[in-house]
Amino acid sequence: MIAVRKRTRAVQDGQQMLYVGTRKSFLYYIRKDWQLYFLLLLPLLFTLLFKYGPMLGLVISFKDYKIIKGFLDSKWVGFDVFKKIFSDKHFWEACRNTLLLNGLAL
Structure with a gap:
């Protein structure tokens, strides 16, 4: 079993201490879910090539x-x-x- 360590920081609010989670970077989520972004790559390339590519031909005309x-x-x-x-x-x-x-x- 993998131990997950959550980053927290202490913030003093009056007389009590609050533990607030730190914000994770965008790259953290990309590294975490890289397989999903990889699966998204093929439809994205398809859209760019076959939907936006013909617009280049329109300008050439x-x-x-x-x-x-x-x-x-x-x-x-x-x-x-x-x-x-x-x-x-x-x-x-x-x-x-x-x-x-x-x-x-x-």
Whole structure:
């Protein structure tokens, strides 16, 4: 059996002594329950990768993205790419075909 030693400190309140427990640090609780935090790691990584990762692609869609320059050094173009796509006649044909095929699949 493991003996548990509780840390206390004495505080004098008037004429009697009170024994008050000391506050434990955050690291104490992490070390104590490290298995629970380890189990939490996989869902946290999943959320970061598959829920917040696509937001990076959203920002890239507003840039003139070049792989060599990378994400941060690519020039910001805003809606210019979208104006170019929506003004193309083939886009509307592809959009119509996609909606038609999805409607037939119902």
